[in-house]
Every structure is written in C-alpha cells, then in structure tokens.
Amino acid sequence: MLKSPEKAIMISVVLLMATGLVFIYSVSGPYSQSKGLSVWYYFLRQGIWAGLALVVLFICSTLNYRKFLRLSPVFLVGSLLLLLVVLFTPAINNVHRWLRFGFLWVQPSEIFKISLLMYLAYSFGNKKMNLKDGKKLWPKLVIIGIGLLLIAKEPDLGTMMLVFLTTALVLFIAGIDIRYLLVAGVMVMVIGCVMVFGFGYEKDRLNDYISSLKDPLRTDIPASRSGGYYQTRQSLISIGSGGLAGRGLGGGCQKNLFLPAPHTDFILSASAEEGGFLFCLYLLSLMLIFSMGTLKIATMAVDLEGFLLAAGLGSIITFQAVINIGVALGLLPITGMTLPFFSYGGSSLVICSAATGMILSVARYGRIPKVRFIKAL
Numbered sequence: 001m002l003k004s005p006e007k008a009i010m011i012s013v014v015l016l017m018a019t020g021l022v023f024i025y026s027v028s029g030p031y032s033q034s035k036g037l038s039v040w041y042y043f044l045r046q047g048i049w050a051g052l053a054l055v056v057l058f059i060c061s062t063l064n065y066r067k068f069l070r071l072s073p074v075f076l077v078g079s080l081l082l083l084l085v086v087l088f089t090p091a092i093n094n095v096h097r098w099l100r101f102g103f104l105w106v107q108p109s110e111i112f113k114i115s116l117l118m119y120l121a122y123s124f125g126n127k128k129m130n131l132k133d134g135k136k137l138w139p140k141l142v143i144i145g146i147g148l149l150l151i152a153k154e155p156d157l158g159t160m161m162l163v164f165l166t167t168a169l170v171l172f173i174a175g176i177d178i179r180y181l182l183v184a185g186v187m188v189m190v191i192g193c194v195m196v197f198g199f200g201y202e203k204d205r206l207n208d209y210i211s212s213l214k215d216p217l218r219t220d221i222p223a224s225r226s227g228g229y230y231q232t233r234q235s236l237i238s239i240g241s242g243g244l245a246g247r248g249l250g251g252g253c254q255k256n257l258f259l260p261a262p263h264t265d266f267i268l269s270a271s272a273e274e275g276g277f278l279f280c281l282y283l284l285s286l287m288l289i290f291s292m293g294t295l296k297i298a299t300m301a302v303d304l305e306g307f308l309l310a311a312g313l314g315s316i317i318t319f320q321a322v323i324n325i326g327v328a329l330g331l332l333p334i335t336g337m338t339l340p341f342f343s344y345g346g347s348s349l350v351i352c353s354a355a356t357g358m359i360l361s362v363a364r365y366g367r368i369p370k371v372r373f374i375k376a377l
Contacts, residue, residue: 005293005300006363012290013057013356016341017050017349019283020267024344027255027270028263042263042344049346053353060357064365068358069125069305072118076143079115082108083150096154097336107347109151109159114355116147116163117170117312124174125305137180145187158335162323164188166316170308231266232330234259238269239328246276263344265336268328283342284325291318297363306366313355 025043032041060068086108087096099106123140144167151160168181238254241247252273255262262270272280294314301307317340324339326332338348 005296006360008289009293009297009356009360012286012293013341013353014054016283016286016290017053020342020344021046021050022249023267023271023274023342024263026250026274027252027267028344030256031262034257045346046344046349049349052346053349056350057353057357057360060354061360061364063361065306065309065358065361066365068361069118069122069309072115072122075111075115076119079108079112080143080147080150082106083112083147087150087153095156095336097156105347109154109156109163110347110351112147112151113159113163113166113316114313114351116144116167117316117355118309118358119143120167120170120174121305121309121312124171124176125303125308137176141180141184144184148188156336158323158333158337160188162316162319162337166312166319169315170312173311174304174308231260231334235266235269235328236330238266238273242273242276242279244277246272246274246279249274264338265324265334265343266328267343268325268339272328287318287321287340290314294318294359297359301362301366303366306362310359310362310366313359317352317355 021043024046025040028042029039032039082099086099089096089099092098097107097109099108120140148160148164151163164184168184171181172178234254238252238259241252241254247253252270254273255270259266259270261267268280268283271283275282291314294310294317298307298310298314301310320337321340323332323335324337324343327334327337338345340352341349
C-alpha cells in the first residue's frame with residue numbers, strides 16, 4: 001500500500017473518520033441525553049464537520065503547497081492574534097481555549113500549530129536563510145516563544161509541549177545550531193515549571209497523574225468526576241473491560257456517565273471497551289499507515305520546503321495521537337487532546353484534514369519525478 005503513500009494516507013484518514021463517526025454515535029448517547037440533547041446530536045455534528053473536513057482536504061491537496069507557504073506569515077500573525085483574543089473570553093472548564101463564532105467553536109491553538117509549521121518550512125526551507133546567523137534566527141525563535149507563552153497562558157501545557165517538540169524536530173532537521181535548541185528547551189522547561197506551580201489547574205492535573213502512577217485503581221478517589229485521578233481510573237477500567245473482542249458495539253458500560261468525555265479525549269478507552277484489543281490494533285494500524293505515508297512523502301520531496309512541511313505536519317498529527325493514547329493508558333498526564341480524525345471535535349478534524357491536504361500537495365507538486373529520474377539514468 002505504501003508504494004502509493006497518497007492512497008495509503010487517504011484510505012487511513014477516511015477509515016478513521018468513518019469508524020470515528022460510528023463510535024461517536026455509540027458512546028456519546030448517555031452523555032448527550034444528560035445534557036438534554038438527542039442521542040444523534042454529536043454524531044450529526046461530527047458528520048457535518050467530517051464533510052467539511054474532506055472538502056478542505058481536497059482543496060488543500062489540489063493547490064500548490066508553495067502558495068500556502070507564501071501566505072504563512074499572514075496565517076501566523078492571524079493565529080497569534082486569535083491566541084491573544086481567546087485569553088479575554090469567558091473561561092470554559094477553567095481554561096480559555098475556545099472562541100465562538102455563532103454556532104461554531106474554534107480553538108486558536110489548533111490554527112497556530114499548523115500556521116507555525118508552515119512558517120518554519122517557508123523560512124528555513126529558503127536556501128538564502130543562513131542557519132548560523134543569530135541575528136536572523138532570534139526573531140523567529142522569539143515568535144515561536146510568544147506563541148508558546150500565549151498557549152501556556154490559556155493554560156494548555158499539553159499543546160504547548162506538542163508544539164515545542166514538533167518545532168524542535170523541524171528546526172533540527174533544517175540544520176539549526178543545536179545550541180539554540182538547548183536554550184529554547186531550557187526556556188520551555190522554565191515556562192512549564194511556572195505553569196505547574198503557578199496555576200492550580202495544571203498543578204492539580206500533575207498531582208492526579210503522580211497519584212495514578214502510584215496506585216491507578218485506588219478506591220478512595222476524589223468525589224469530583226472532573227478530577228484527572230478519577231478520569232484515569234475510569235479510562236483503565238474501560239480498556240480492561242473490553243478484553244480481546246470487546247462487549248460489542250453499543251454494549252459498553254463505562255459510557256453511562258462513568259467515563260468522562262467518552263466521545264472526545266477518552267474515545268479510545270470507550271471504543272476499547274466495545275471493540276476490544278482487536279479494534280485497538282485496527283485503530284493503531286491506521287494511524288501507523290498514516291504516519292508512514294507522511295514520512296515517505298517527506299523523504300520524496302524535491303525541495304527542503306516540501307520536506308520540512310510534510311515532516312512537520314505529519315509529525316505533529318502523529319505526536320498528538322501518541323499523546324492521546326498515552327493519556328488513555330495512564331502513561332501521561334491528562335492533556336485534553338483529541339485522537340486525530342477519530343475523536344469528536346470540529347476544529348481538530350478540519351485542521352488535521354487541512355494539514356493532510358498540504359502533505360498530499362507536497363506529493364503532487366514537490367515530488368521527484370520518476371520519469372526524469374529514469375531518463376537521467
């Protein structure tokens with residue numbers, strides 16, 4: 001299948017979306033009814049978002065990625081402004097992460113992630129860019145730092161670390177001096193420590209994570225269902241209850257208001273209960289095919305811009321999936337990240353689809369032509 005990475009990516013994305021829709025309907029019913037909504041509510045909304053996401057994916061894949069990169073400074077400035085504006089909106093669940101435009105909810109950090117990677121590919125993929133010139137490098141690193149600080153202020157430590165890791169990978173691939181990365185790493189660690197010890201929200205999550213590592217199945221858990229300790233425990237119960245083949249579609253018990261966010265952050269856990277270990281293997285296989293496809297397209301890119309763009313976008317989607325899975329298994333602190341293409345969430349789905357479209361654009365417009373290669377031989 002990977003002889004044609006474009007087909008592999010498209011098949012994996014469509015299957016993830018379709019399977020996600022099925023399980024969103026299956027696991028979200030009790031939650032939606034508890035909110036006075038129809039059992040079809042989240043399924044129908046996600047179906048609309050999925051249709052829009054596929055259109056966005058198609059458009060981005062047909063346009064030359066170099067045109068997107070030329071506009072990347074505009075996208076980056078716009079996303080930074082949105083990150084600033086969202087801090088002045090009313091908090092939802094103690095965080096400032098969403099902007100509302102009519103009936104649409106938008107997460108600015110999702111837009112920033114993609115905009116930043118586009119900007120990095122545009123800046124560091126330029127042959128005229130001297131990676132040893134500190135005067136030219138520091139302004140770009142400052143821009144990255146401003147974005148990370150705004151995300152940290154929401155607060156959203158998980159997304160901040162995701163963006164930093166992917167950014168560091170792209171800069172390393174581009175050939176930046178390792179000293180700059182070390183300095184940036186120290187700065188991010190300082191920001192992370194300030195967040196953990198300065199914001200009760202992140203501190204509580206870290207404490208819950210440490211407690212869950214010591215004894216994930218303790219019975220004297222906090223009464224609050226919103227606590228990370230409770231969520232991790234219910235997630236592990238869901239996964240363990242599924243066994244090899246699961247309880248069957250619609251047969252899960254944890255979705256009955258035991259497992260919080262069964263259709264978003266913890267959809268893997270809810271799906272594991274109904275589909276079992278075999279379904280989890282199917283899901284992980286699709287994510288692996290997607291990741292390998294993006295890597296192959298990146299290595300086939302004819303220019304550094306295309307290589308950095310495909311590698312960066314593919315990596316951030318892969319890292320997000322790994323983090324979501326790690327949270328579900330209790331290996332990582334709760335971050336609030338969705339499982340790409342599978343979880344409920346319009347912003348994440350559309351942004352991931354746009355990123356996938358740009359990766360496919362690299363395959364279409366930035367690949368080394370096979371015919372020319374053969375003739376050259």
